[in-house]
Amino acid sequence: MSNIVSFINQKGGVAKTTTAINVAAQWSQLGKKILLIDLDPQASATRAIFGDNEFENTIYDVLTSEIEAKEAVVHSESFGIDVIPSEIMLSGIEIILSSKFGRESILKRGLAEVKDNYDIVIIDCSPSLGLLTVNALIASKDIVIPVCPEYFSLKGIELILETLKNIHTGLGHKINVRGIIISKYRNRRIVEQVIQDLRSNYSIPVFNNYIPDSIVVEEAHHKHLPMRKFSPKNPAGLALANLAMEMWA
Amino acid sequence: MSTINPLFLDSTKPIGDKSITNIELTQIFLRNDEALYLEVTNQMDIPQRFSMTPIVTKKSVKYHTTILLKHQQQVKGRFIIESSTELLYVSKVYEIFSGNHLSEKWEPCFVSSESIIKGEKKSPRKSQTTKERKQTREIKVNLSKSLCEPYFVEQIKNLLEDL
Ligand SMILES: Nc1ncnc2c1ncn2[C@@H]1O[C@H](COP(=O)(O)OP(=O)(O)OP(=O)(O)O)[C@@H](O)[C@H]1O
Ligand SMILES: [Mg+2]
Numbered sequence: 001m002s003n004i005v006s007f008i009n010q011k012g013g014v015a016k017t018t019t020a021i022n023v024a025a026q027w028s029q030l031g032k033k034i035l036l037i038d039l040d041p042q043a044s045a046t047r048a049i050f051g052d053n054e055f056e057n058t059i060y061d062v063l064t065s066e067i068e069a070k071e072a073v074v075h076s077e078s079f080g081i082d083v084i085p086s087e088i089m090l091s092g093i094e095i096i097l098s099s100k101f102g103r104e105s106i107l108k109r110g111l112a113e114v115k116d117n118y119d120i121v122i123i124d125c126s127p128s129l130g131l132l133t134v135n136a137l138i139a140s141k142d143i144v145i146p147v148c149p150e151y152f153s154l155k156g157i158e159l160i161l162e163t164l165k166n167i168h169t170g171l172g173h174k175i176n177v178r179g180i181i182i183s184k185y186r187n188r189r190i191v192e193q194v195i196q197d198l199r200s201n202y203s204i205p206v207f208n209n210y211i212p213d214s215i216v217v218e219e220a221h222h223k224h225l226p227m228r229k230f231s232p233k234n235p236a237g238l239a240l241a242n243l244a245m246e247m248w249a
Numbered sequence: 250m251s252t253i254n255p256l257f258l259d260s261t262k263p264i265g266d267k268s269i270t271n272i273e274l275t276q277i278f279l280r281n282d283e284a285l286y287l288e289v290t291n292q293m294d295i296p297q298r299f300s301m302t303p304i305v306t307k308k309s310v311k312y313h314t315t316i317l318l319k320h321q322q323q324v325k326g327r328f329i330i331e332s333s334t335e336l337l338y339v340s341k342v343y344e345i346f347s348g349n350h351l352s353e354k355w356e357p358c359f360v361s362s363e364s365i366i367k368g369e370k371k372s373p374r375k376s377q378t379t380k381e382r383k384q385t386r387e388i389k390v391n392l393s394k395s396l397c398e399p400y401f402v403e404q405i406k407n408l409l410e411d412l
Contacts, residue, residue: 064306089307096304099315101269101350103260134256170257 004111004121005178006140011156012127014148015183017044018217019240020124021079025226026244028080032119035073038086039107039136040126046085049076051224055085062110063093063135069114079226082118094131104171107135129163137164138173144247145204146181149194154201161202181243182210209243212236261348267317268348274301274312274328277355282332285312289326289345301328318347328355 007020017040024034037059038045046055057072062084072084097103107123115121123136137143145160157180164175180198185191195206211217212235220230227237260269272287279285285301301312318324328340338357345351 060307064308066306066308096306099269099271099313101260101271101348129256131256166254166257170253171259 003115003118004123004140005142005144006123006125006136007146008125008133008136008143008160009145009147009156010127010129010133010159011148011151014146014151015181015211016127016146017048017124018221019144019146019181019183019211019243020122021045021048022227022240023244023247024081024122025079025228026241027120027248029228030244030248032248033117034081035084035114035118035121036079036081037084037107037111037121037123039090039123039132040086041088041091042126043086043088043090045124046083046087048221049079049083049224050074050085055087058085058087058090060087060089060093063090063106064096065106065110069110070117073114078224078229090132097131097135103131104134105138108139111139129159133163134167134171137167137175138171140175142176142178144178144181144207146183147194148184149182149190150184150186152190152194152197154197157198157202157204177204178247179205179207181207184213185210186213207243207246209239209246211239211243263320263348264317266319268320270316270318270345270347271350272299272301272314272316272326272345273304273350273352275309275352275354277312278310279303279330283330283337284332286329286331287314287316287326288329289316289324291322291324298329316345318345320347322347326351328353330357 007016009016020036024036028034036045036049039059046058055072055074057067059072061067062069062072069084073082074085075082097106100106102109111121123140125133125136143164145157147156161177164177168174182191182194191210198204198206214234214236216231216234217227217236220227223230227234227240231237232241262268274285277285287299287301288296289299290296299314299316301314304311304313324345325342326345327342329336330338340353340356341358343351343353
């Protein structure tokens, strides 16, 4: 896994944030130094980790060049990771950035210094493919794509791959799809079907550890705890731990 | 017909033969009747004006405009504040390079006599003592002499021509 990895899917609610924060917490337990960037104006990762705390400095201020990235870093004891939080103001930022020279690499430049302090930087993207997500992609070498098999569509994957291709041809940056993460699954037979569809259409790897749907994941979310602390023995907790190991390898 | 999504256009690459050049002015507060412009003069001494628009971020207000310049072109530019009826302030002259980003703090170097009075009367932004005010005015006058003489002369010439 390279230094910066984005969790990306323009489809909402496929467990991008849940997977990102739990994998991050798991890696931290393995002794890795992790920075998580919440790049979603909904600030789901920020709220899942810190509750309703508000932050003076956020990724918004980094992207508007008001502060340096390191000034926005906050530490989470319970997750064992550093975080650059988000806020709702971020929803208006694309207009501010759109006319800038080098608008597509503002995040990359913002993270240039701070990233070397970490083993890995994780970006939790919003469910859209606008300028913010383009910034995440330009900053990343790798991406992972969480999908929810019950609502899976090949069209969605097609759109992400199309975006990667456009970024390669238009902006000269090649991104490696590290793999697809199967999350929130209920029915093993549907998972098999999805994997078959993927295999017959693409050569993208699918991670072997699928995350089952479990109410405990939601509970951990509301208690602002990683699954490894809230319920490590729960099947979803175990799957997340194994997924983190598999992703790191 | 194929359409190109602007999202995937490299903003650092020239558009045709021109490059995006961002100009930003910070630490400036305009009144309702005031407007801010960037006046750019090219090698042929032809001035062109660009309206600067406010960008309100969480921590500050900046004024911003984008101009397109030819590769490696260099122009001169200065900031101008006008009311609906008159020129109020101008800044010193800056060199602007193609494809670059100019970010400057607002600093007037020429103030019309009326606007000095207006500024002092209306400006609640800084409470200055009379002595400080006098000093500020002197500095402004000095600056206007040292930095804006060519423009000042030019303006007077233009005015006479207009008459
Ligand atoms: N394995 C799981 N079991 C049950 N619920 C889950 C699981 N994973 C995620 N969830 C829940 O599903 C919802 C959506 O998850 P999450 O916010 O991680 O998705 P997302 O892709 O980040 O959404 P968005 O696109 O809005 O950013 C949340 O309420 C989360 O708690
Ligand atoms: Mg999310």
